Amino acid sequence: MSQDKSLPDLAAVRKEIDAIDQQLQLLINQRAACAQKVAQVKIAEEGENAFFYRPEREAQVLRNIMERNQGPLSNEEIARLFREIMSACLALERPVKVAYLGPEGTFTQQATIKHFGHSAVCVPMAAIDEVFREVEAGSADYGVVPIENSTEGVISHTLDSFMDSGLKISGEVVLRIHQHLLVGENTRPEKISTIYSHASSLAQCRKWLDAHYPGIERVPMPSNAEAARKVKGEWHSAAIAGDMAAELYNLKRLAENIEDTPDNSTRFLIIGRQTVPASGDDKTSLMVSMRNQPGALHQILEPFNRHNIDMTRIESRPSRSGAWNYVFFIDFSGHVDDARVQPVLKEIGERAADMKVLGSYPRGVL
Ligand SMILES: C=C(O[C@@H]1C=C(C(=O)O)C=C[C@H]1O)C(=O)O
Numbered sequence: 001m002s003q004d005k006s007l008p009d010l011a012a013v014r015k016e017i018d019a020i021d022q023q024l025q026l027l028i029n030q031r032a033a034c035a036q037k038v039a040q041v042k043i044a045e046e047g048e049n050a051f052f053y054r055p056e057r058e059a060q061v062l063r064n065i066m067e068r069n070q071g072p073l074s075n076e077e078i079a080r081l082f083r084e085i086m087s088a089c090l091a092l093e094r095p096v097k098v099a100y101l102g103p104e105g106t107f108t109q110q111a112t113i114k115h116f117g118h119s120a121v122c123v124p125m126a127a128i129d130e131v132f133r134e135v136e137a138g139s140a141d142y143g144v145v146p147i148e149n150s151t152e153g154v155i156s157h158t159l160d161s162f163m164d165s166g167l168k169i170s171g172e173v174v175l176r177i178h179q180h181l182l183v184g185e186n187t188r189p190e191k192i193s194t195i196y197s198h199a200s201s202l203a204q205c206r207k208w209l210d211a212h213y214p215g216i217e218r219v220p221m222p223s224n225a226e227a228a229r230k231v232k233g234e235w236h237s238a239a240i241a242g243d244m245a246a247e248l249y250n251l252k253r254l255a256e257n258i259e260d261t262p263d264n265s266t267r268f269l270i271i272g273r274q275t276v277p278a279s280g281d282d283k284t285s286l287m288v289s290m291r292n293q294p295g296a297l298h299q300i301l302e303p304f305n306r307h308n309i310d311m312t313r314i315e316s317r318p319s320r321s322g323a324w325n326y327v328f329f330i331d332f333s334g335h336v337d338d339a340r341v342q343p344v345l346k347e348i349g350e351r352a353a354d355m356k357v358l359g360s361y362p363r364g365v366l
Pocket residue numbers: 034035038052053054055057058061085086087089090093
């Protein structure tokens with residue numbers, strides 16, 4: 001019994017929580033049984049190789065949840081919980097297997113879990129092109145690769161992989177990147193002589209390192225997770241890496257959130273073999289090859305402007321074939337099936353030496 005008459009009675013509130021939990025459990029299992037029924041329909045209509053994971057439907061479910069949310073839980077928090085419920089329901093239909101740029105403990109793993117939830121089977125790959133190959137070969141259903149960082153720019157390796165691949169983009173996920181300075185349990189901060197991390201993480205923390213560890217050697221590693229693993233057994237070094245790596249290798253945080261720009265974030269792409277129907281709020285990625293001639297870039301950009309389509313990104317890469325000189329990667333708002341997008345694609349297709357739609361996919365929700 002509480003002392004203060006204005007306070008709720010603790011035992012009574014706990015009883016209420018127990019009753020709600022019982023209801024929730026029942027409802028979540030009812031939801032899971034529905035997902036099993038959906039699976040039956042998919043198998044009946046599309047056969048055993050049906051696509052069980054439906055990115056557009058998941059995006060709609062999550063958007064609806066956020067729209068009708070009244071709190072006190074925040075939109076992000078409630079969506080995160082439902083993300084896990086959907087992940088478990090999908091796993092009942094069939095567990096989804098996702099290859100990601102490893103090793104374990106990378107930001108890409110964190111992005112994979114953020115997008116697919118904890119019930120997905122996640123498999124680390126050693127390199128970006130291995131993620132592509134794993135999905136192409138059908139050994140994994142989907143792949144997750146980084147595409148751009150807000151401070152560091154584009155990850156050209158991923159763009160280049162699309163040049164030789166028939167895979168489609170089926171989603172995107174944006175992750176806030178927090179970098180920490182990590183050490184093993186026996187490391188004395190004043191004895192640190194080397195700092196390991198991936199080159200782009202070192203670059204993201206350059207000003208902080210200049211201010212706090214001037215003159216200390218910075219050694220680039222193949223990944224942040226690799227850097228974290230290395231310092232685990234060294235008493236004179238530190239690593240820069242994120243939460244996943246810190247937890248995986250049980251490292252001590254000497255300093256947290258040391259990235260130079262506070263809104264540091266990385267965008268990842270989900271790649272698969274599936275074309276995704278419109279979700280109501282979508283993006284499209286295109287790859288366009290142009291011959292090196294005056295006005296080439298203007299010829300591509302002009303139709304977007306005339307049809308009032310919002311281009312969200314453009315990158316150029318040197319072509320590897322030699323038949324033309326530039327390959328442009330373009331992202332814009334809209335879906336290939338939208339009536340206002342089709343004339344733009346037609347016009348660009350006529351002007352370009354080659355054009356490939358890499359995919360239309362729901363704008364990242366979480
Ligand atoms: C239930 C379905 O299958 C999967 C599970 C979903 C869910 O739990 O809400 C949503 C989309 C699919 O990834 C469906 O297609 O509706």
